[in-house]
Amino acid sequence: MNKEAFLAWGWRLPLLASVVLLAVGFVIRLGAAESMAFQAAQAADREALARAAPIPEICARSAARC
Numbered sequence: 001m002n003k004e005a006f007l008a009w010g011w012r013l014p015l016l017a018s019v020v021l022l023a024v025g026f027v028i029r030l031g032a033a034e035s036m037a038f039q040a041a042q043a044a045d046r047e048a049l050a051r052a053a054p055i056p057e058i059c060a061r062s063a064a065r066c
Contacts, residue, residue, distance in 0.1 A: 001010050034042075
C-alpha cells in the first residue's frame with residue numbers, strides 16, 4: 001500500500017479490526033459464567049460494604065426519632 005492510499009483509507013483497517021475484536025470479546029464475556037470463588041468474594045465484599053455503611057439502618061433510626 002502506497003503512502004497516499006494509506007493516508008486516504010488504510011488507517012481505517014486497524015480501526016475496523018479493533019472494533020471487530022472488541023465486539024467478539026464482549027460477546028465472549030457476556031457468555032462466560034463467573035467462577036464460584038469470584039461470586040463468593042463478591043458476596044463478601046457486598047456484606048462488608050453493608051456493615052461499613054449501614055445507610056438504610058441509619059435512615060430508619062433517624063425517622064423513628066422524629
